[in-house]
Amino acid sequence: MDLKLAIFKPMLKLAMERTGHGAALGFELTKVGRGEVEMTFPYKAEVVGNPITGVVHGGVIVSLLDTCCGSAAITTLTKAAITPTMDLRLDYMHPAAPHEPIYVSAKVYRNTSNVIFCRGSAWQEDRENPIAHCVATFMKVDTPSISFMNIVRRRFNRLIRGDKAFEQEADK
Amino acid sequence: MSAALEALKASLIQAREASSPQQILDLIPYSSFIGAEAKVEDDAVLYWLDRRSSNIGNPSLPAIHGGVIGGFLELSAAIEILYTLDVNEVPKVVDFSLDYLRPGRYKTIYCSCSVLRQGRKLVNVSVTAWQDSPDIPIATARCHFLIA
Numbered sequence: 401m402d403l404k405l406a407i408f409k410p411m412l413k414l415a416m417e418r419t420g421h422g423a424a425l426g427f428e429l430t431k432v433g434r435g436e437v438e439m440t441f442p443y444k445a446e447v448v449g450n451p452i453t454g455v456v457h458g459g460v461i462v463s464l465l466d467t468c469c470g471s472a473a474i475t476t477l478t479k480a481a482i483t484p485t486m487d488l489r490l491d492y493m494h495p496a497a498p499h500e501p502i503y504v505s506a507k508v509y510r511n512t513s514n515v516i517f518c519r520g521s522a523w524q525e526d527r528e529n530p531i532a533h534c535v536a537t538f539m540k541v542d543t544p545s546i547s548f549m550n551i552v553r554r555r556f557n558r559l560i561r562g563d564k565a566f567e568q569e570a571d572k
Numbered sequence: 573m574s575a576a577l578e579a580l581k582a583s584l585i586q587a588r589e590a591s592s593p594q595q596i597l598d599l600i601p602y603s604s605f606i607g608a609e610a611k612v613e614d615d616a617v618l619y620w621l622d623r624r625s626s627n628i629g630n631p632s633l634p635a636i637h638g639g640v641i642g643g644f645l646e647l648s649a650a651i652e653i654l655y656t657l658d659v660n661e662v663p664k665v666v667d668f669s670l671d672y673l674r675p676g677r678y679k680t681i682y683c684s685c686s687v688l689r690q691g692r693k694l695v696n697v698s699v700t701a702w703q704d705s706p707d708i709p710i711a712t713a714r715c716h717f718l719i720a
Contacts, residue, residue, distance in 0.1 A: 450600075462646060466642060487671045
């Protein structure tokens with residue numbers, strides 16, 4: 401068992417499932433390995449894109465695949481860095497069936513010093529017959545903003561100033 | 573099923589007559605999930621997404637979730653088709669290609685769409701998103717939709 405990954409896995413799960421848009425969507429990371437992540441998304445009426453058929457909006461599939469590929473990219477890092485998405489290309493094979501969960505998997509197929517190449521797919525009944533397939537590339541960026549001291553400073557600032565701190569950070 | 577289709581068509585025609593793309597957005601549950609809004613400005617439709625905590629992707633920066641940006645651009649492209657073209661069914665997305673140019677900071681995102689080509693079956697739409705000024709785009713997208 402990879403010790404670093406054992407510590408990292410619950411942190412990644414927490415960051416992806418419990419904060420921001422991940423918490424709003426409500427998916428679950430079911431498998432986290434080096435360069436490989438799987439997720440499950442239960443059907444939700446709030447994210448419907450076609451009011452007549454009840455099929456979820458394509459934007460949800462974008463979010464799921466972006467999160468899944470992004471998580472897979474993070475698992476390949478060996479030192480602290482952030483991995484913003486450079487580009488994402490999605491092909492929709494067929495519409496998702498409504499009221500059914502969506503399964504998503506992503507795999508890093510090439511990891512270079514600056515760029516991580518990833519592919520992912522989303523399916524329901526049959527893994528071999530996906531709803532959508534995607535390729536995504538991520539950049540490795542080492543920024544001072546993710547140093548421990550800077551994170552502490554920001555959290556402290558937000559605690560005191562509340563929403564004003566967010567505005568300040570957004571204007572930087 | 574066909575009654576629902578008729579009702580959708582009637583609402584679309586009404587929205588176009590009222591010059592209100594917002595009415596089309598209101599038909600789609602996903603738009604209120606992310607908080608997308610639209611209005612007509614200088615004969616073009618301007619879409620925007622006000623900041624909200626449920627759209628954050630990286631809480632320590634904070635930055636808007638890349639998937640939300642993608643979803644917002646795809647949604648805007650579909651609304652552009654429904655509003656500007658004579659299409660009365662929800663278009664089916666075939667592919668979607670997104671380039672992130674800058675991080676989406678925790679403030680309002682704007683976007684505008686242009687239909688580059690409308691064929692009998694397919695429509696190609698290009699979308700650009702920005703925050704401070706249209707000259708500083710944060711993302712661009714290109715998508716194909718099936719309309720027949």
